[in-house]
Amino acid sequence: MQMGQLIVFTGPSGVGKGTLLRSLLESHPELELSISVTTRAPREGEIEGRHYYFVNREQFQGLIATGQLLEWAEFAGNCYGTPRTPVEEMIAQGKLVVLEIELEGARQVRETFPGALQLFILPPSPEELERRIRVRGQDSEEAIARRLHRAQVEIAAADEFDIVIVNDDFDRALEAIEMALFAPVS
Numbered sequence: 001m002q003m004g005q006l007i008v009f010t011g012p013s014g015v016g017k018g019t020l021l022r023s024l025l026e027s028h029p030e031l032e033l034s035i036s037v038t039t040r041a042p043r044e045g046e047i048e049g050r051h052y053y054f055v056n057r058e059q060f061q062g063l064i065a066t067g068q069l070l071e072w073a074e075f076a077g078n079c080y081g082t083p084r085t086p087v088e089e090m091i092a093q094g095k096l097v098v099l100e101i102e103l104e105g106a107r108q109v110r111e112t113f114p115g116a117l118q119l120f121i122l123p124p125s126p127e128e129l130e131r132r133i134r135v136r137g138q139d140s141e142e143a144i145a146r147r148l149h150r151a152q153v154e155i156a157a158a159d160e161f162d163i164v165i166v167n168d169d170f171d172r173a174l175e176a177i178e179m180a181l182f183a184p185v186s
């Protein structure tokens with residue numbers, strides 16, 4: 001059986017990664033989304049095992065100590081990580097596995113899976129990024145400030161990625177992602 005492929009989506013918080021991915025997964029059932037572990041508290045409507053596996057810090061440390069995370073990072077005061085076993089199993093089954101992760105995690109994956117395709121999603125402007133985080137209405141003022149501060153560092157690292165896509169017009173961004181993932185290479 002053909003080996004699968006790892007696809008990494010990174011970009012500042014609020015740029016629209018999750019929304020783009022939800023749409024992409026609906027029209028491309030061949031894609032599998034990795035479900036991360038986090039110490040962040042669930043937002044309204046988030047479901048255990050669907051959006052994240054929610055754990056406390058001690059449990060998260062245990063996952064690190066026992067090598068169960070493929071990558072992990074601290075972001076805006078919380079820890080996030082990718083469970084190793086499901087991803088490795090899906091790749092062995094020949095699947096296209098998508099990770100939606102922040103910059104430090106993407107850098108770790110670049111070391112351990114150099115064949116992974118890495119995409120970076122940019123906002124059309126810093127002002128629009130802030131507007132989107134606020135419209136989402138899920139984060140405290142403190143969390144918004146931390147995320148916007150971190151966004152500057154992440155955006156400055158966009159050049160590290162294989163493909164950079166600006167999420168201005170949603171449909172155009174989605175089309176650009178589909179081209180990057182599925183257009184045949186000549």
Ligand SMILES: Nc1ncnc2c1ncn2[C@@H]1O[C@H](COP(=O)(O)OP(=O)(O)OP(=O)(O)O)[C@@H](O)[C@H]1O
Pocket residue numbers: 011012013014015016017018019020132133135136167168169170171173
């Ligand atoms: N092209 C777009 N134009 C306008 N609004 C958008 C666009 N794409 C996404 N949004 C909106 O921006 C908000 C943030 O999107 P989303 O939660 O998907 O971001 P994210 O990058 O996944 O954030 P995080 O990394 O914090 O999870 C949502 O309200 C979403 O509907």
Ligand SMILES: Nc1nc2c(ncn2[C@@H]2O[C@H](COP(=O)(O)O)[C@@H](O)[C@H]2O)c(=O)[nH]1
Pocket residue numbers: 011012013017036037040071072073075080081082100101102103104105106
């Ligand atoms: N390094 C990792 N980053 C992850 C993972 N899962 C999500 N994330 C990123 O964290 C921020 C914040 O997410 P939010 O749900 O609190 O808004 C965002 O950039 C995600 O892409 C992970 O497993 N590893």
